[in-house]
Amino acid sequence: MTHSQTLMLEELERRNYSQSTTRSYLRVIADLGRHFDRPVEELLPERIREYQAYLFRERHLTANSVNQRVAALRFFFNKALKRNWSVEEAPYPKRPYRLPVILSREEVARLIQCAITPVHRTILMTLYATGMRRAESANLKLSDIDSRRMVIHIQGGKGRKDRDVMLSPNLLEALREHYRSLRKKPAMWLFPGGRHHSADQPISSKVVWHACRQAAQRAGLGKQLHPHTLRHCFATHLLEAGADLRTIQLLLGHHDLNATSVYLHLSSRHLQATASPLDSLALFQTPAHRPQTT
Numbered sequence: 001m002t003h004s005q006t007l008m009l010e011e012l013e014r015r016n017y018s019q020s021t022t023r024s025y026l027r028v029i030a031d032l033g034r035h036f037d038r039p040v041e042e043l044l045p046e047r048i049r050e051y052q053a054y055l056f057r058e059r060h061l062t063a064n065s066v067n068q069r070v071a072a073l074r075f076f077f078n079k080a081l082k083r084n085w086s087v088e089e090a091p092y093p094k095r096p097y098r099l100p101v102i103l104s105r106e107e108v109a110r111l112i113q114c115a116i117t118p119v120h121r122t123i124l125m126t127l128y129a130t131g132m133r134r135a136e137s138a139n140l141k142l143s144d145i146d147s148r149r150m151v152i153h154i155q156g157g158k159g160r161k162d163r164d165v166m167l168s169p170n171l172l173e174a175l176r177e178h179y180r181s182l183r184k185k186p187a188m189w190l191f192p193g194g195r196h197h198s199a200d201q202p203i204s205s206k207v208v209w210h211a212c213r214q215a216a217q218r219a220g221l222g223k224q225l226h227p228h229t230l231r232h233c234f235a236t237h238l239l240e241a242g243a244d245l246r247t248i249q250l251l252l253g254h255h256d257l258n259a260t261s262v263y264l265h266l267s268s269r270h271l272q273a274t275a276s277p278l279d280s281l282a283l284f285q286t287p288a289h290r291p292q293t294t
Helices: 003-014 019-036 045-057 063-080 105-113 118-130 134-138 169-181 205-219 227-240 245-252 257-265 268-272
Strands: 151-154 163-166
Touching (some): 003 063, 105 118, 105 205, 118 134, 118 169, 118 205, 134 227, 205 227, 227 245, 227 257, 245 257
Antiparallel strands (some): 151 163
16 A cells, blocks of 8 residues: 555544545545556646546546546545645536436336346345445345334445335345345345355445346346436335335435435426426317318
8 A cells, every 4th residue: 555545544544434435535546646657645736637637538437437536636635635725726527417217117127037146136126125325235234124113224324324214024025035045144244245145244335236237238128227226216216106205315314305306307206297388288179169271
């Protein structure tokens, strides 16, 4: 580990950042050092701007991906090195606003049915039944499943926040079947990693990502899907079934209700509740008084 990475790691640990954020930020520092072949703490602001342009021009990263890297660099210079590094020196690129892909209930069922292994099938069911993020599902513990109260405890979610979500009876049965099928009964993790899922550590979030992508390819849905798609489907389908936004906000673990309100734009029930003004035109009324053509 380089001196720059050590400085970054110490500051991240001191502020109790999550493991996923820590890994992501350290990768950014390592990548920047390799790009210029010199210690990152020696780089001037113009080099950072050059690197930012390189990410767009040559690596063709999205605005969201570049924003994540800029956030890591700002943290490094402002917090680890204690330099006054302003946003103007490496501004956050403007992100396009796009609505997420939503599957119908039939498409979700086909996706789950097309999982390549029983474990992958259970993972996909867990994502859709709870609205969890992929890292949250990968790190579930056996003790998080509360069958008496029919809830699942999500510990240390985004922002280090705990929350509870509903435990579907169908999901509970699938989880029990999953546990019975494991060769080595896990002591802690619901989805153990390693060969034959027998390791004393959880699966990585990449396993969750591959479970979704491989099932999507087999299902032939023709859409770009990832684990977060099932989180969007969970929220949208709940809204269409009559759940209120505040309840969905709590289930998703959103800090701001505005983040949850995006699902109003995706719910067919809300879209269909208001008629288009086109339908009120005389063009589509009963043709009793239409002028006759000669």
